[in-house]
Amino acid sequence: MSTARSSAFLVTIVVVLLAAGCSPKRxxxxxxxxxxxxxxxxxxxxxxxxxxxxxxxxxxxxNLAAPRAATxxxxxxxxxxxxxxxxxxxxxxxxxxxxxxPPAPRHFTLQYRFESDxxxxxxxxxxxxxxRTVKLLSVPEVVVVGHTDTMGExxxxxxxxxxxAISVRDILVEAGLAPSTIEVTSHGEAxxxxxxxxxxxxxxxxxxxxxxx
Numbered sequence: 001m002s003t004a005r006s007s008a009f010l011v012t013i014v015v016v017l018l019a020a021g022c023s024p025k026r027x028x029x030x031x032x033x034x035x036x037x038x039x040x041x042x043x044x045x046x047x048x049x050x051x052x053x054x055x056x057x058x059x060x061x062x063n064l065a066a067p068r069a070a071t072x073x074x075x076x077x078x079x080x081x082x083x084x085x086x087x088x089x090x091x092x093x094x095x096x097x098x099x100x101x102p103p104a105p106r107h108f109t110l111q112y113r114f115e116s117d118x119x120x121x122x123x124x125x126x127x128x129x130x131x132r133t134v135k136l137l138s139v140p141e142v143v144v145v146g147h148t149d150t151m152g153e154x155x156x157x158x159x160x161x162x163x164x165a166i167s168v169r170d171i172l173v174e175a176g177l178a179p180s181t182i183e184v185t186s187h188g189e190a191x192x193x194x195x196x197x198x199x200x201x202x203x204x205x206x207x208x209x210x211x212x213x
Contacts, residue, residue: 036072039055040068040070041053041066041068050066055079059076061078062078064082070082070083071083102213105211109123109207110123110207112206115152115160117163127171130212134172134212135176141181142183142210143211144165144183144184144209144210145161145208146185147164147207148164148205149205150197150198151200157189158186158189159186161186164186168210193205
């Protein structure tokens with residue numbers, strides 16, 4: 001009985017070994033090279049200005065500093081030579097993605113009369129354009145920031161800036177904008193548009209800045 005069992009066990013091993021020897025060998029498939037990554041520097045859609053970008057990897061770097069400057073990066077070499085893409089190529093490659101971006105924020109500045117929350121005539125005339133911009137957006141977000149010049153005490157100017165911002169919010173709410181979409185704050189004299197010494201009346205610093213996005 002013991003011998004029979006041993007023979008059967010040996011036969012099983014031989015069969016397994018033979019099967020392994022007869023199985024087809026796998027042929028290694030060639031790996032496809034990773035396509036290069038295209039990097040393009042585009043102007044800011046809000047301001048139209050172009051910043052700078054430094055593209056780096058372990059092999060080197062490329063500095064992009066002009067509108068539509070482009071380079072291609074591979075996994076086994078430094079960034080390629082810098083070229084300039086045409087407007088047509090940018091539209092062809094990225095037009096759909098750019099069109100899907102939310103519209104750039106709009107910025108407005110309203111000026112105020114001296115030590116008052118009353119708008120100047122020029123700023124009053126700008127209010128309808130702000131309202132049109134807000135109503136074009138399905139879900140608008142509006143940030144209203146009040147500012148003052150350096151006349152008066154700092155604490156009083158903070159309160160005056162807030163009073164000015166609230167007056168703008170009230171105009172927007174009266175025009176139909178939901179109060180929950182408007183963020184109101186004040187910087188007082190802490191963020192001067194025109195740097196002045198203390199106790200200096202400067203009309204350009206008496207303002208409310210509005211961002212619509």
